[in-house]
Amino acid sequence: MHPLLELERGTFRKKWKGRQPVALLYPNTYPLAVSNLGYQLVYKLLNSLDHIVCERFVYPQNHEAFRSLESERTLSDFSLVFGSVSFEQDFPRLCAMLVAGGVEPYADRRGNEVRAGSPLVVFGGVGVFMNPEPLAEFADIMVIGEAEAVLPALLKQLLQPGSRQEVLQKIGSTLAGCYIPGGYTFSYRDDGRVNSISVMAGLPERVRKVVQGHQEVAAHSEILSPEAELGMYMTELGRGCSRGCRFCAAGFIYRPPRLWGGDAVIAGLKERPAGIDRVGLLGMEMSESSTLDRIAVYLQENDCSLSFSSLRADRITDQLLTLLAKSKLKSVAIAPDGCSQRLRRVINKGLAEKDLIDAAVALVGAGIYTLKLYVMIGLPTETVQDLDELISLLHRIREEILPLGQARGRVCEIVLSVNSFVPKPWTPFQYLSFGGQERERAENDLDCSGAVQSLRYKIKYLKKKLQKIDNLHVKVDRPDKVLSQAVFSRADRRIAPVLLDIGTGKRSFKQAMKAHDLRSWEYAVRPRAQDEIFCWQVVDHGIKEGHLHQELEKAVAAKATSPCDTTICRRCGVCDEDTTP
Ligand code: SF4
Known part of the structure; x- marks a missing residue:
C-alpha cells in the first residue's frame, strides 16, 4: 500500500482472489485525483460491486514507481483499465500512463485477446464526452455521459467472455453512452475540416450522451485525505x-x-x-x-x-x-x-x-x-x-x-x-x-x-x-x-501521436506538431464555418x-438568453427527450 493511503479515509482494500481487477487511472497527481468527485464516484461505484477490485493509479511524481496505490501492482496486472480525464492538459499524461504501465497505447495494435497486459481500455470523464476524438486512438471504449448512468450496464458486458472485437461490437451496438472509436473512420480536407465520417455496420451514427436523473442523496466525497488539493x-x-x-x-x-x-x-x-x-x-x-x-x-x-x-x-x-x-x-x-x-x-x-x-x-x-x-x-x-x-x-x-x-x-x-x-x-x-x-x-x-x-x-x-x-x-x-x-x-484523432510524444517526453508541443505535420492553426485559430462537420459531433448531446x-x-449582437427553465423551455432541444437510462 502506498504511504499516502495511511491518512486516507474511504480507501477500499479488497483481496484479489476470485475478483475481476480494474485499474482506474487519473492523469495527474494524487492531491488532484483525490479532489476530483467524478474520479471518486467511479472508484466507489466499481468497488461497491463485490466481484470487482478497483485500484487507483495516479500520475507519478518525483520518479516514483508507477504502481497502483492500493496493492502496488503494475498496470500490466490488469485486464480492464479505466481512465478518467477532465482537462485537455491531462491528455498527454493519460496516454503516457499506458506506456509507463507496459500497455500498448494504440487501441488498434492491442491483440484480439483481452488479458492482463493487453487490457480493454475505457476512457471517460467530462474531457471525453466534450470531445472524445483527441484520445480516440488510445481507447477501446469511451463513456459518453455520466458514470452512474452508464457504468452498471457497461460493466456487465465487459465481464462477459469474448474476444476484443466481439465485446466491442456488442457494447457499441447495444449500450447507450458507449462510443467504440475503432468503429468510426474520419476523412479530412486539406484545411483540417472533417470531410466525412464512416461508421462500422451495427454501430450508431452518433453516440447519444446519457445522464443521471434524480438523486436521493447528492453526490459527495467518497475519499478524504489531508493531501487533497481541496481539503474538505x-x-x-x-x-x-x-x-x-x-x-x-x-x-x-x-x-x-x-x-x-x-x-x-x-x-x-x-x-x-x-x-x-x-x-x-x-x-x-x-x-x-x-x-x-x-x-x-x-x-x-x-x-x-x-x-x-x-x-x-x-x-x-x-x-x-x-x-x-x-x-x-x-x-x-x-x-x-x-x-x-x-x-x-x-x-x-x-x-x-x-x-x-x-x-x-x-x-x-x-x-x-x-x-x-x-x-x-x-x-x-x-x-x-x-x-x-x-x-x-x-x-x-x-x-x-x-x-x-x-x-x-x-x-x-x-x-x-x-x-x-x-x-x-x-x-x-x-x-x-x-x-x-x-x-x-x-x-x-x-x-x-x-x-x-x-x-x-x-x-x-x-x-x-x-x-x-x-x-x-x-x-x-x-x-x-x-x-x-x-x-x-x-482536435481530432490525428493529434494522437502528438499527445504521446509530449506525454512520454519525447518532444515538446511545437516539435511534435511539426514532426507529425500538423498545424496549430487548423485546430485553434481557424474560424469555423456554420455548416461544417465537427469531429465532436460523433457525440450527440x-x-x-x-x-x-x-x-x-x-x-x-450582445443579446441575452434567459436561463434554463426545464419545466417549460424547449429552446435547445435537450429537454425534448429523456436521456436518463
Ligand atoms: S431546452 Fe435547453 S435551454 Fe431549455 S431548459 Fe432545457 S437544456 Fe435549458
Whole structure:
C-alpha cells in the first residue's frame, strides 16, 4: 500500500482472489485525483460491486514507481483499465500512463485477446464526452455521459467472455453512452475540416450522451485525505448549469441542468464521516438562493464551516454571509468573466457592474481578506475599451472596499486572474478563433503568431494600467502555452501521436506538431464555418442543429438568453427527450 493511503479515509482494500481487477487511472497527481468527485464516484461505484477490485493509479511524481496505490501492482496486472480525464492538459499524461504501465497505447495494435497486459481500455470523464476524438486512438471504449448512468450496464458486458472485437461490437451496438472509436473512420480536407465520417455496420451514427436523473442523496466525497488539493468534504448541489454562459462547455454538455433538492443535498452532507466539519458545495453558480439558505441553516446548526472556490455575484444572501463570516473563510473568487458589461452580455453572463461591486462589498464586510476576480481576454468583439472598463471597475471596487478594510485594521487584497479564452466544443463559441482576432485576420494567421501577440498585448496593457492600484495583484497566463490547450480542445484523432510524444517526453508541443505535420492553426485559430462537420459531433448531446450558431449570432449582437427553465423551455432541444437510462 502506498504511504499516502495511511491518512486516507474511504480507501477500499479488497483481496484479489476470485475478483475481476480494474485499474482506474487519473492523469495527474494524487492531491488532484483525490479532489476530483467524478474520479471518486467511479472508484466507489466499481468497488461497491463485490466481484470487482478497483485500484487507483495516479500520475507519478518525483520518479516514483508507477504502481497502483492500493496493492502496488503494475498496470500490466490488469485486464480492464479505466481512465478518467477532465482537462485537455491531462491528455498527454493519460496516454503516457499506458506506456509507463507496459500497455500498448494504440487501441488498434492491442491483440484480439483481452488479458492482463493487453487490457480493454475505457476512457471517460467530462474531457471525453466534450470531445472524445483527441484520445480516440488510445481507447477501446469511451463513456459518453455520466458514470452512474452508464457504468452498471457497461460493466456487465465487459465481464462477459469474448474476444476484443466481439465485446466491442456488442457494447457499441447495444449500450447507450458507449462510443467504440475503432468503429468510426474520419476523412479530412486539406484545411483540417472533417470531410466525412464512416461508421462500422451495427454501430450508431452518433453516440447519444446519457445522464443521471434524480438523486436521493447528492453526490459527495467518497475519499478524504489531508493531501487533497481541496481539503474538505464536497457535496454537489446539482449537475450542469442553467445560466447558458456562451463560452462554458459545462453549461451545454451537462444539459439538462439538474438541481438536487435541499433534502438530497442535506442527505449528501449527512454522509460525511464523524469529525469532518469543513464542507464545500459544488454548483453554487446556479443554485437557488432559497436552497442555499436552507443548507446554510443546516451547516450552522451542525457547526460546519463552508468553503467554496467561486460564488456567483448575484447569489449572495444575508444567510450565506453570516455563515461565511462564521466559517472564517479568507478568500473568495467571483467571476465577472468578461471585462465589460457589454462583453458580459456577449457571453451571456448576466452580471451588471453593480452586482460585482455589491458582491465585493458584502464579501469584504463578511471578513474576506482576499477577493479574487477571474476574467478572460480574447473574447469575441473585445476591444481596448472593454479592458478600460475593467480597469475602472477595479478602481471602483477598491474605493468601496478600502474603508471596510481600514476600519478592521487589515486592507483586503484583490487578485485579478487574467486568462486567455479557449473556444470549446459544444458551445456557441465553438466556431471562434483562439486569440479573439477578427475572422479575416484569423484566416490568414497560419502560424498563430497574431493570436498570441494580440493576447500578449492585452495582458501587457492591463498590467501596465493596473500597476498603480495598491493591494491589487495581477496573475496572467502565457498565451503561447495556452495555445496547446486550444489545439487539444477542438482536435481530432490525428493529434494522437502528438499527445504521446509530449506525454512520454519525447518532444515538446511545437516539435511534435511539426514532426507529425500538423498545424496549430487548423485546430485553434481557424474560424469555423456554420455548416461544417465537427469531429465532436460523433457525440450527440441532444442540442438541436442550428441552436449553437443562433446563440453565437445573439452573442455578436450582445443579446441575452434567459436561463434554463426545464419545466417549460424547449429552446435547445435537450429537454425534448429523456436521456436518463
Ligand atoms: S431546452 Fe431549455 S431548459 Fe432545457 S437544456 Fe435547453 S435551454 Fe435549458
